[in-house]
Amino acid sequence: MNPNLAPTPAGFPVPKPDQLGAPFWEFARQNLLGLQRCTACGDIHFPPSPVCPKCLSDLQEWIPASGRGRLFSWCRFHKGYWDSVSTLVPYTVAMVRLAEGPVLVTRLAGVKTLAGLRLDQPVFLGFQPTVGDFTLPIFSLQEAS
Ligand SMILES: [Zn+2]
Known part of the structure; x- marks a missing residue:
């Protein structure tokens, strides 16, 4: 993770x-x-x-899935649409083209600015525990350890 x-x-x-x-x-x-x-x-x-x-x-x-993908598109959210999310703003949302082909919309963890992001940049799968016994697949620029 x-x-x-x-x-x-x-x-x-x-x-x-x-x-x-x-x-x-x-x-x-x-x-x-x-x-x-x-x-x-x-x-x-x-x-x-x-x-x-x-x-x-x-x-x-x-x-x-393999957990490997590449950036397809991205943007920065500056508004929290739920009170519980407002503590996370701003955050980055990306479309990731998985190595298997499908495109997934995901939060891109650990990205503080859009500067430096580039099309086809490799991204890596991680997992974030949530309330309610769910685990969210989420991507970042660093390979999971
Ligand atoms: Zn078929």
Whole structure:
């Protein structure tokens, strides 16, 4: 686990997993990023879907992602939309293209300024414990130790 990821503040918004998304959160509890893979055509996709977005097969399995990705886009949030998040602002949100292909929206931990960020910059998966027994997959510029 990335050591710079302190637990989220009390009152932090937590997910309400449905049947389709529950495996994602089970993987996260084990410090793994779960992705769906179509067993018919091999397409790896995110977010989870009841059918493969490429071939429409409903034969899906969950696999752990490598934890490697590259910056696709990013921005800085200066407003906390929930009281519990306001202690974290400003923070950086990024779109990360995973090594497996899907793009994931994530907070980019440990980034204090956008200066120096560049397209295709390598990012690394870490995990942040939250209130409510959830673990958030989150990326940073440093490889997890
Ligand atoms: Zn498919």
